[in-house]
Amino acid sequence: MVGSPEKTQVEPRTVVQVLPWVTTACRLGLAGVLIWAGAAKIGAPALSVQAVEAYELLPEKAAEIVGYVLPVSEIVLGVLLVVGLLTRITAVASGLLMALFVAGIASAWARGLNIDCGCFGGGGQLAPGESPEYLQEILRDLGYIALAAWIVWRAPGRLALDTVLGLAAKRDTGGEEDVNDDDEERH
Amino acid sequence: MGKSARDSARERVRAEREREEKRARRNRRIVVSSVVLAAVVLVGLFSLVQYNRNFSAKFTGTLAPITVQPDGTVVMAKPGVQKPVLDIYEDFQCPACKTLEDASGETVKELAAQGKVKVVYHPITIFQQDPLKSNSVRAASALRCVPGGTPWMNLHDRLFAEQPTEGKNGFELADLVAWGKEAGAAGADYESCVKNQTHAPAHIKFSEDTVAGSKIEGTPTVRLNGKELGNEAFVPGDLKETIMNAAK
Structure with missing residues (x-):
């Protein structure tokens, strides 16, 4: 009983002001993970390739290419999210990437492989006695997908180049006049 | 209006x-x-x-002399080259060791041939579970039947190239005999040495002593003048630079 009437009285204006900042926080969170993951893998291309090969999903050549391209892509996506450029497209791409990781890990799990996901460097076969942590890895990636989904829904958030460059659709910037604009057009 | x-x-x-x-x-x-x-x-x-x-180009020159030491280590160095010393601890069954060899093996050969570094291979068996362990022991014991030189390196490289998928049986004696012959190991002596697994007990003892004595956490371990190298060991250019700096 207590408190519930207050909740319903939250000012719409406050929500409107806070939501874009939530998006910004999601962008920075997801970007941090992507940049960290990319940086951990980019140091030694051979190890990055090996981590991909350990999944035994791709032919040798394809695994090699993924091993080179993936860390670079993660860093580029991360940087785009930080500056808020092409926010929605970048968030979609990041979410799809995470979904691929989930699929890869789930497949490794289903086939009974004994590997490290190699998400943040390392990767490859686990030493005998070490056990894989597929469930945690999948849950973690699902969390990142949730961040990406929020960003797609509420792009681009505050402090975004998209806004500066006029790339954000008007309704996404969260101003009041825009609503009036729409009304006027429809009248 | x-x-x-x-x-x-x-x-x-x-x-x-x-x-x-x-x-x-x-x-x-x-x-x-x-x-x-x-x-x-x-x-x-x-x-x-x-x-x-x-990327590293395949080394096509003449290898520095390679000799199997009485203790089981294998030295590749030009005569008189004493430092810097590059220790490579590796297991023929370990995928990361194969990755290391694929990435940096040719660079190591090249630098040794140029007299820039003394390379000491420690071919050990780190695995304790079968079939990983037995595969690894068979391969390393067979390689010990080759006293050194280019045939040793040829078979060493061949073993990594033929590395069995983890968990599968591989490195069969008949294959080891055939690969050794293709690598240039001499006839009947080599064949009986491999088939009898003559060096297996010595190799197992050597592995245990190495893991205990050199404090190896895992394979591959690469040390330059006793200092463990990280990612740079897997990047040919970086490894070369590190070794050249140490050689100054």
């Missing part, structure tokens, strides 16, 4: 506004596709950099 005049003025404003919006949409499209293109080009360029960092 009549009603129709007002209407046509309104029409003009509306048309102007539509043109404006069309232009804005087109500009947005141009900016978006430029940024996408730039991002893709950037990813492509840096992926090429990654490819290049991982």
Whole structure:
């Protein structure tokens, strides 16, 4: 009983002001993970390739290419999210990437492989006695997908180049006049 | 102003506004596709950099002399080259060791041949579970039947190239005999040495002593003058630079 009437009285204006900042926080969170993951893998291309090969999903050549391209892509996506450029497209791409990781890990799990996901460097076969942590890895990636989904829904958030460059659709910037604009057009 | 005049003025404003919006949409499209293109080009360029960092040319020169030491280590060095010392601890069954050899093996040969470094291989068996362990012991014991020189290196490289998938049986004695012969190991002596696994007990003892004595956490372990190398061991250019700096 207590408190519930207050909740319903939250000012719409406050929500409107806070939501874009939530998006910004999601962008920075997801970007941090992507940049960290990319940086951990980019140091030694051979190890990055090996981590991909350990999944035994791709032919040798394809695994090699993924091993080179993936860390670079993660860093580029991360940087785009930080500056808020092409926010929605970048968030979609990041979410799809995470979904691929989930699929890869789930497949490794289903086939009974004994590997490290190699998400943040390392990767490859686990030493005998070490056990894989597929469930945690999948849950973690699902969390990142949730961040990406929020960003797609509420792009681009505050402090975004998209806004500066006029790339954000008007309704996404969260101003009041825009609503009036729409009304006027429809009248 | 009549009603129709007002209407046509309104029409003009509306048309102007539509043109404006069309232009804005087109500009947005141009900016978006430029940024996408730039991002893709950037990813492509840096992926090429990654490819290049991982690339090393096959070493085609004459190898520095290779000799199997009484203690089981194998030295590859030009006569008189005592330092820097590059210790390589590896297991023929370990995928990361194969990755190391694929990435940096040729560079190591080249630097040894140039007299820049004394290389000490420690071919050990780190695995304690079968079939990993038995595969590894068979391979390493067979390699010990080759006293050194180019045949040793040929078989060493062949063993990594033929590394069994983890968990599968491999490195069968008949294969080891055949690969050794192709590598240039001499006839009947080699064959009986492999088939009898003559060096297996010594190799197992050597592995245990190495793991305990050299404090190996895992394979591969690469040490330059006793200092453990990290990622740079897996990047041929970086490894070369590190060794050259140590050789100064």
